[in-house]
Amino acid sequence: MSVILCRKENVSHPFFIENLGIHVYTSQELCYAIYNHPLLALDGFIDRNLVDFIREELDMGYTALKMERFMKSGENQDELLFLFLQECDYYTTAEINRLRQKVAALRKLPPLEYAKRKADYLVGFKQYGRAIAGYEKILESYLARKADDAFLGKVLNNLGACYARIFQFDKALAAYDRAYAKLKDVAVLERIYHLTLMNPKISLKDRYQSIVTEEMKAAWNEDFVKAGEDADQSDGIRKLEEMFGRDPIRRMEGARHLLEAWKQEYRGMA
Amino acid sequence: MEKRLIGLDICDTYTQVCCAGPGEVQNYPTIVCKKKSGDVWLVGQEAYACALEGDGVIVDKLLKLLRKDGTATIGGVRYEGLDLMQKFLECVLAAAVAEADRAALLQKSEADGETIQAQSDAAGGGEPMAEKDADALPAAAEAQTTDLHPAYDSSRISRLVITVPKISAKLMDMLVCCADRLKLSRDCVRIISHTESFLYYVLSQKREVWNNQVGMFDLSEDFLCYYEMKVQRGMRNVTVVAEREKLDEGFNLDILKTPSGVKLADKILCSCGERFLKKKLFSSVFLTGKGFETQEWATDFMKMLCVRRKVYVDQALFVQGAAYKAADLEREKTVYPYILVCDGRLDTTVSMKVMRRDQEEQLVLAAAGDSWYEAGGTMEFILDGQQYLEFLISPADPKRRKVVKLTLEGFPERNDKTVRIRLKTTFLDENTMSVEVKDLGFGEFFPSTGATVRQEVML
Numbered sequence: 001m002s003v004i005l006c007r008k009e010n011v012s013h014p015f016f017i018e019n020l021g022i023h024v025y026t027s028q029e030l031c032y033a034i035y036n037h038p039l040l041a042l043d044g045f046i047d048r049n050l051v052d053f054i055r056e057e058l059d060m061g062y063t064a065l066k067m068e069r070f071m072k073s074g075e076n077q078d079e080l081l082f083l084f085l086q087e088c089d090y091y092t093t094a095e096i097n098r099l100r101q102k103v104a105a106l107r108k109l110p111p112l113e114y115a116k117r118k119a120d121y122l123v124g125f126k127q128y129g130r131a132i133a134g135y136e137k138i139l140e141s142y143l144a145r146k147a148d149d150a151f152l153g154k155v156l157n158n159l160g161a162c163y164a165r166i167f168q169f170d171k172a173l174a175a176y177d178r179a180y181a182k183l184k185d186v187a188v189l190e191r192i193y194h195l196t197l198m199n200p201k202i203s204l205k206d207r208y209q210s211i212v213t214e215e216m217k218a219a220w221n222e223d224f225v226k227a228g229e230d231a232d233q234s235d236g237i238r239k240l241e242e243m244f245g246r247d248p249i250r251r252m253e254g255a256r257h258l259l260e261a262w263k264q265e266y267r268g269m270a
Numbered sequence: 271m272e273k274r275l276i277g278l279d280i281c282d283t284y285t286q287v288c289c290a291g292p293g294e295v296q297n298y299p300t301i302v303c304k305k306k307s308g309d310v311w312l313v314g315q316e317a318y319a320c321a322l323e324g325d326g327v328i329v330d331k332l333l334k335l336l337r338k339d340g341t342a343t344i345g346g347v348r349y350e351g352l353d354l355m356q357k358f359l360e361c362v363l364a365a366a367v368a369e370a371d372r373a374a375l376l377q378k379s380e381a382d383g384e385t386i387q388a389q390s391d392a393a394g395g396g397e398p399m400a401e402k403d404a405d406a407l408p409a410a411a412e413a414q415t416t417d418l419h420p421a422y423d424s425s426r427i428s429r430l431v432i433t434v435p436k437i438s439a440k441l442m443d444m445l446v447c448c449a450d451r452l453k454l455s456r457d458c459v460r461i462i463s464h465t466e467s468f469l470y471y472v473l474s475q476k477r478e479v480w481n482n483q484v485g486m487f488d489l490s491e492d493f494l495c496y497y498e499m500k501v502q503r504g505m506r507n508v509t510v511v512a513e514r515e516k517l518d519e520g521f522n523l524d525i526l527k528t529p530s531g532v533k534l535a536d537k538i539l540c541s542c543g544e545r546f547l548k549k550k551l552f553s554s555v556f557l558t559g560k561g562f563e564t565q566e567w568a569t570d571f572m573k574m575l576c577v578r579r580k581v582y583v584d585q586a587l588f589v590q591g592a593a594y595k596a597a598d599l600e601r602e603k604t605v606y607p608y609i610l611v612c613d614g615r616l617d618t619t620v621s622m623k624v625m626r627r628d629q630e631e632q633l634v635l636a637a638a639g640d641s642w643y644e645a646g647g648t649m650e651f652i653l654d655g656q657q658y659l660e661f662l663i664s665p666a667d668p669k670r671r672k673v674v675k676l677t678l679e680g681f682p683e684r685n686d687k688t689v690r691i692r693l694k695t696t697f698l699d700e701n702t703m704s705v706e707v708k709d710l711g712f713g714e715f716f717p718s719t720g721a722t723v724r725q726e727v728m729l
Contacts, residue, residue: 002625005633006650022714029713092628
């Protein structure tokens, strides 16, 4: 239990962390992002733009210089993260050592598993476009030929989910088809069925008709309806209704902000 | 034109002003007079003369007027205390600058005269022309600078130190506001107490004057005050502490007009002198104030004082102290490397425990010797698993040291170092610190809840 004194930082242009879809305004926020999302902070996260931000906006010229020299040295670039964390004095040495162990454990993962974890992590931040690229890369990798069906099935399933979230139902269906071929899991069929409900142009393929019984369809329909009802009661919808209950000027102002937020979110997704 | 360093002593009855360097101390009653014809403002004897002739209206006790948000109506126009003080100071400061210019010019012309004389002597005797020029110079200097109403010009003032009998936040605010109106930048203006002026004055004397304790009696028309200064030599630094006590024994100077009154006044001072000076080692004692313009009436008191110590009388002690400080502010490195504790300055250090490079350390928010009016500030912190702040209050007496805990009610409870707060400290007087803590959120990760806690901490 303690208190940490923050250094004075007059950031006029915040740094945008694309993977998280978040702007950072202080060195503490940057440290927090690195410490809590190491998967996203590895592999080229620290680049020239970030070093410029550290030098010019955070006014940490000496640290930026050290980082630049380290980047040119050709040594393990993960060390750059620890160097920055140490200079900021936000995390203790013990905490930085814990992160060091975490990063080492991640680096020991098989390459495909590491890549899948990274893509999964992006899904958590609604970065579907980047996640899709990650999953596709795994599938195209020569290592994927040696991977087992269970692993590839999971990757395909997650890929389908990502396409569905950005309303590309045809591609989602294709991914789920391939996932089912690998996993033979009814849960994947359920997702395919839900796709048909969301997009009437898509229909359940003949080969699945014999597997999917009427009882199953009824149960999945029920789940779909319930999900719709839950969505109606969600915070987002409630806020939207609240907004439309306001006077026209405030409504338009709110609508403008919301639309802007949706646009930002969609850009992040795609 | 040379910029001036000015000391200004403002009291309810009198005001003194002087510049560091050449020039005399100028004394004015704290009054201002507005001429009935036109927007002309007068101070000093001119003001009295104008009022006596019925050409103007006088307003007195300007400091009190300022302190109490008073107003005065002159010629159907309502003036606030601030307006009147501004007019008064414009006149006084302009006169001070003019006096300093005059004195500097005289000094220069005298020096030039000597040089010319020396050159002419070397040339083999007195040259009538040279002597004539030399004689003419001081007269020219007088003619150039003798202006009854010099215009006020803020650009001629590089530092202004105002000293007042007692510091209060209200008075400080008003004087700072007045300085703003006088177009003086805040960096170049300081307001100090008479106690602090006393310190600067004494510390500017030879060391033997203040080796031990120093006492001072200030006998004015309205009050009798005793000042005492002592030097505490520590391992790391020297602390100089001064205190002021307004005595109940104060008397009206009118009693000095009768022999029985003189006797009584002498007796009063003797009893005060014995009370304060007995059993203590004093290097020197100072006497100031209108009551000590002459000391013949206080025979017994003077006899008592002048035993094993030096006694000095100075009628312009506070204003000179202020001018010494003005000169010191101009220097890159102070010539008073002491911790000064007196009225207007904190006698307590306030600190907070913070983590730095994995180690706990005390972060000083305000140190003993800081001006409480200027002390304090704004800092940002991250809470690491604690929902409170602890202030360590350290007075000079270690037994009075205490910890004040401020609970941050309503603040978000996150244990991952994502509660960023802004701490704003200000001092209402030397004994009260006002604290405001606000939740700032943590960027786009966690927006601010707007939670705020305010508390006054008694030091």
